[in-house]
Amino acid sequence: MASSDPPVIVLFDRDLRVDDNPALAKAAETGQPVIPLYVEDVDEAGAWAPGGAKKWWLHHSLEALGRDLKKLGAELVLRRGDTITIVSDIARKTGATGVYLCRGYEPWAPARERALNDVLGKDDITVTRTAGRLLIEPDQIRTKTGDVYKVYTPFWRAVSNAGVRTPVDAPHSLNGFAGKIASDTLADWGYLPTKPDWAEGFEDVWAPGADGGRERFAAFVDDAIADYDDKRNRPDLPGTSRLSPHFHHGEVSPARCWFAVLPLLDDKKTSKGAETFLKELVWREFSYHLLFNFPHLPVAPFREQFSAFPWRSDKTALKAWQRGRTGYPIVDAGMRELWATGWMHNRVRMIVGSFLTKNLLLPWQDGEAWFWDCLVDADLASNSASWQWVSGSGADAAPYFRIFNPVKQSETYDPHGDYIRKWVPELAGLETKQIHAPWDATASQLKAGKVSLGDSYPQPIVGHKETRERALAAYDKIKTSKS
DSSP, rough: OOSSSSOOEEESSSSOSSSSSSHHHHHHTTOOOOOEEEEHHHHHHHGGSSHHHHHHHHHHHHHHHHHHHHHHHHHOOEEOOHHHHHHHHHHHHTTTEEEEEEOOOSTTTTHHHHHHHHHHHHTEEEEEEOOSSSSOOGOOOTTTTTTOOOSSSHHHHHHHHHOOOOOOOOOSOOOOSSSHHHHHHHHHOOSSSSSSTTTTTGGGGGOOOOHHHHHHHHHHHHHHHHGHHHHHOOTTTSOOOOHHHHTTTEEEEEOHHHHHHHGGGGTTTTTHHHHHHHHHHHHHHHHHHHHHHHHTTTTTTGGGGGGGGGOOOHHHHHHHHHHHHHOHHHHHHHHHHHHHSOOOOOHHHHHHHHIIIIISSOOHHHHHHHHHHHOOOOHHHHHHHHHHHHHHHSSSOOOOOOOHHHHHHHHHSSTTHHHHHHHGGTTSSOOOOTOOOGGGGGGHHHHHTTBBBBBTTTTOOHHHHHHHHHHHHHHHTTTOOOO
């Protein structure tokens, strides 16, 4: 088509890649000029607008997407404001005939997509929604009785049997729009922290963008997937994929990863780790299906009986947890890793989550909010479902009486204390036998390790045994209620 032909718009959201982006592929197939657009609509998301750590990632992710689109021949347009207003304005000013987007699943997404269709339809501008973020769409999979899956294991079997959508290749090129369109710059949005630059160490850990995601996935398959089942629970070892922020921002396609890993099921060396990784992909999927079908998931307990749970309010304890000053080394190590890197090992997420909701008896929403601001992979579906899981209030939750003992968890999953030594360096001088529970060390052992409890490192802010009993007593008050 000629450059004078009317354009189409591709609206990006949590799909910041050019490979396996069905919306971009369909737009490219038209042959019309393509206007790639990203809108920062913080009012739409409300309390779930990007937190500080995610903004840092998003800045670099959008930079990378802009470079990839430019190589294909199109310029990424950045705008801030109301999505419907901005898309409508650009469509009318450019004469666009269509808008293409990958479907969203957050509570506000369906209403946004309906509004786009209604408003643009009045001007005969078509809106085309595609899949893209998930392996299978939430309305394509149901139980035999037609209900939504609320238990993971049968959901895993159903997804495995239903089949995952086939990925689509990136366009070879795009017909860029020749006209001028006003665009913000990333600097205008101020996503990068300056005073202080609390993200200073992030770039040593992460490489946001599709290229970084592909490299991380390739390294995981080469170096770690064979032992993934055994080592993924060890925070002291590089046994996880660390792909979660790439998945969240849509830099890496879960469908592309699914089909890349499937052949490894036939190799004895990799079969167990490959299956476990695929199950983790489907756990992410399960969280999205729950969020889509139960949009109250981020704010209210899935199991209604937990609405009456007697949560405490303790700002001092919450702050100690947030700062990694609880006196429990494995908990503090996790919270400090989160602050320093914008990420936390999944096993440790379960430990710190159990400690907050069971030992401190603080509401899971407090933990969810802190993670939302601190995680580079802060994902509304995964964050909500996981916090409800660990607190016992979720659809397929850990039983409330499953209360992690932080010392036993530490001894089991950080057996040499290396994870603790890295993130709680004031305890590094202790022997392994004492590092998991320094309050049990003798005075001479503490002195030899250069540890002064209550000074260089805090005493435990609560006792595990007493708070476990308190949590179980609180649960007894509601467990006879209807779920």
